[in-house]
Amino acid sequence: xxxxxxxxxxxxxxxxxxxxxxxxxxxxxxxxxxxxxxxxxxxxxxxxxxxxxxxxxxxxxxxxxxxxxxxxxxxxxxxxxxxxxxxxxxxxxxxxxxxxxxxxxxxxxxxxxxxxxxxxxxxxxxxxxxxxxxxxxxxxxxxxxxxxxxxxxxxxxxxxxxxxxxxxxxxxxxxxxxxxxxxxxxxxxxxxxxxxxxxxxxxxxxxxxxxxxxxxxxxxxxxxxxxxxxxxxxxxxxxxxxxxxxxxxxxxxxxxxxxxxxxxxxxxxxxxxxxxxxxxxxxxxxxxxxxxxxxxxxxxxxxxx
Numbered sequence: 001x002x003x004x005x006x007x008x009x010x011x012x013x014x015x016x017x018x019x020x021x022x023x024x025x026x027x028x029x030x031x032x033x034x035x036x037x038x039x040x041x042x043x044x045x046x047x048x049x050x051x052x053x054x055x056x057x058x059x060x061x062x063x064x065x066x067x068x069x070x071x072x073x074x075x076x077x078x079x080x081x082x083x084x085x086x087x088x089x090x091x092x093x094x095x096x097x098x099x100x101x102x103x104x105x106x107x108x109x110x111x112x113x114x115x116x117x118x119x120x121x122x123x124x125x126x127x128x129x130x131x132x133x134x135x136x137x138x139x140x141x142x143x144x145x146x147x148x149x150x151x152x153x154x155x156x157x158x159x160x161x162x163x164x165x166x167x168x169x170x171x172x173x174x175x176x177x178x179x180x181x182x183x184x185x186x187x188x189x190x191x192x193x194x195x196x197x198x199x200x201x202x203x204x205x206x207x208x209x210x211x212x213x214x215x216x217x218x219x220x221x222x223x224x225x226x227x228x229x230x231x232x233x234x235x236x237x238x239x240x241x242x243x244x245x246x247x248x249x250x251x252x253x254x255x256x257x258x259x260x261x262x263x264x265x266x267x268x269x270x271x272x273x274x275x276x277x278x279x280x281x282x283x284x285x286x287x288x289x290x291x292x293x294x295x296x297x298x299x300x301x302x303x304x305x
Contacts, residue, residue, distance in 0.1 A: 012103050039130045044084045046074060047235075048137025049091030049112035049120040052261070058093050059138035059261050061100045070261055071101065073140035080143040081150055084133070089120040111231060118238050119231030122223045129213040134235065136207035138261040145208070145257040152252050155212040156242050158189065160251035161258070164204035180205040180236055182251065189249040192236040203251065206258050209235065218245055 048071075052059045060071035071088075078084050087105040090097045091112025098106060109115060109123040121134060133149075135141070141159075149159055160182055181201035183191040192205060211219065222230065222241055230237060239249055 012105065039085075039127055042082060042084045042131040042133060043127060044078055044086045044133045044135060045121065045124045046071070046086065046088045046135050046137050047117045047120045048097070049089050049109045049115075049123075050117070051092050052138065056093075058090075058096050060088070061096050062261065064140060069100070070140055071137065074135060074137075075104075077141050077143040077146045078133075081146045087124060088137070089124050091120070115231040116234045118233045118235055119227075121219075121235070121238065122227045122231060126216060126220050126223065128217055128220060130216055131213060132211045132216050132219075134209045134211065136235075139207045140259050140261070141206070141208060142257040145206070145254050148254065149208060149210050149252050152210060152250065154250050155215040155247045156239070156249045157210045157252050158239070158249065159206035159208045159258070160184070160189070160203040160253050161206055161255065162203045162253050163255045164201075165198075180207075180234070184251050187250060189239065189243075189251050192239050192249075194236070203253070205236065206254070207235075207260075208258075209239075215242065215247060218242065218247070 046060070048058060048060045052062075055062070060069065062070050064070055064073065075086065078086070085105065087107060088097060088101065089107050089109055091109045094106075094108060105125075107124055109120045111119060111123075117136070126132065145159060149157060164179065164181075165176075176198055178194050179201075180192065180194050181196040181198070182189050182193075182203055182205050183196060183200060184202040219238075222238075226241075230241070243249055
């Protein structure tokens with residue numbers, strides 16, 4: 001039997017089945033497309049099947065501050081912007097995810113030990129014609145960043161951090177080199193990958209992508225025809241597949257508004273906020289001084305205006 005077809009999916013209503021038996025129910029049927037009205041709710045697919053960079057617990061369930069976990073930030077950010085179907089793709093220490101988040105849909109990539117993030121995405125339940133967001137499980141993201149991405153038109157949009165080098169201050173050259181970098185020209189992503197030289201990169205891929213219904217339909221075609229050959233790759237390879245198929249990939253630029261789990265100082269900056277965030281929080285509170293309204297803009301807006 002083709003192990004790549006041995007993909008397990010279950011919903012919150014099936015939690016009792018999972019807990020009653022150590023053996024998960026198996027869905028051995030190939031995923032078939034069903035003719036039905038296109039869903040109105042977007043779908044959020046969170047990729048968290050692999051081992052964490054540090055420690056032995058899944059990244060999604062680690063605490064960042066107080067009782068708030070990494071996945072809580074992502075769920076909260078999306079909940080503030082939209083009503084969406086959340087599907088978590090698991091593998092490593094599945095029970096930790098199931099017990100901590102009993103109310104979300106979970107699918108399992110049975111080949112998580114040998115595959116990359118793209119392999120996990122190709123194991124996810126995809127609906128034809130449904131706007132879909134794809135997000136890494138080891139990042140935290142703000143609602144402002146999600147909102148900005150949700151407002152973007154086009155078939156393939158991804159969050160890009162232009163000020164990414166500042167986030168790597170005090171970190172090793174290895175961290176800098178291994179970042180998933182991208183090159184931008186004419187407001188399009190023209191190259192993406194960790195192999196891009198640091199001095200050539202225009203920004204860093206944040207780890208969050210928005211796919212239009214047309215892009216999702218193409219992703220389904222990729223899942224049917226290239227699952228085995230592309231399973232070991234990461235999401236940058238998927239972006240290249242879209243580009244090869246003629247899709248325009250647009251960067252939605254942010255500065256801050258996210259953090260990676262493997263960088264403690266990054267998480268601290270995200271949780272505490274920037275100086276601008278602090279001033280904005282203080283503005284309605286001060287009585288004997290005045291904090292003016294802030295104006296924000298991207299690097300591109302500054303250069304073109």
